[in-house]
Amino acid sequence: xxxxxxxxxxxxxxxxxxxxxxxxxxGVMFTCASLAMRYEADIQQAMLAGLLxxxxxxxxxxxxxxxxxxxxxxxxEVERRNPFLLHAKLGAFLAMHKYKIxxxxxxxxxxxxxxxxxxxxxxxxxxxxxDYIEPGRDKAENLPEIRKLAxxxxxxxxxxxxxxxxxYLDKGKGETxxxxxxxxEFYRDVYEAKEVPxx
Numbered sequence: 001x002x003x004x005x006x007x008x009x010x011x012x013x014x015x016x017x018x019x020x021x022x023x024x025x026x027g028v029m030f031t032c033a034s035l036a037m038r039y040e041a042d043i044q045q046a047m048l049a050g051l052l053x054x055x056x057x058x059x060x061x062x063x064x065x066x067x068x069x070x071x072x073x074x075x076x077e078v079e080r081r082n083p084f085l086l087h088a089k090l091g092a093f094l095a096m097h098k099y100k101i102x103x104x105x106x107x108x109x110x111x112x113x114x115x116x117x118x119x120x121x122x123x124x125x126x127x128x129x130x131d132y133i134e135p136g137r138d139k140a141e142n143l144p145e146i147r148k149l150a151x152x153x154x155x156x157x158x159x160x161x162x163x164x165x166x167x168y169l170d171k172g173k174g175e176t177x178x179x180x181x182x183x184x185e186f187y188r189d190v191y192e193a194k195e196v197p198x199x
Contacts, residue, residue: 027134118186
C-alpha cells in the first residue's frame with residue numbers, strides 16, 4: 001500500500017476551497033476509502049485521489065479558461081461554453097504541478113471524475129462513484145438505491161449513474177459532453193453482457 005502525508009494534503013487543499021466544497025471533498029475521500037476496502041484497491045491511493053479530485057473546482061470559471069489556454073490543456077467546444085467542466089482537466093494538471101503527484105493512477109482518476117470514460121480503471125471508477133454518492137449528496141434521483149449498488153457491482157453502478165446523468169442533461173439541465181455519452185454506451189454494453197437471459 002502506498003503512503004501519503006494525507007494531513008499535509010488536507011491542510012493545503014483546505015485553503016483552496018470554500019467550506020461546503022471542502023466538506024464534500026472529505027466526504028468523497030472517505031467514500032473512496034470505503035469503496036477501496038470493498039474492491040481491494042489501494043486505500044491511500046483512493047483517499048488521495050478523492051481528496052484532490054476537486055482541487056481546481058473553486059477557481060473562477062474565467063480563470064479556468066485562461067489557465068487551460070496558458071498551459072495548453074485541450075478543451076472541447078462544450079467545455080469552452082461550460083468552463084466549470086474544466087475543473088477535472090485543470091485539477092489533473094494542478095495535482096501534477098502544484099501538489100507534485102506523480103502517481104498516474106491518481107492523475108487519471110482526477111481527470112475522469114466528471115465525464116467518465118469508456119473502460120475506466122478501478123481507481124477511476126471508485127472516484128467517479130464516490131463523487132456521486134458521498135454522504136453530503138442529496139439531489140440526485142435514485143441515490144439510496146445507487147449507494148447500496150455501489151458496494152455490490154461497480155460497473156452496474158456506473159451504468160446507472162451515467163444513465164441518470166444523461167437523462168438529467170436531456171431535460172435541458174445542461175450540455176452533454178461527448179465523453180459522457182461514450183462512457184454510458186460502454187457501460188450499457190457491459191451491463192447488457194452481464195445480464196443472464198431468463199430461461
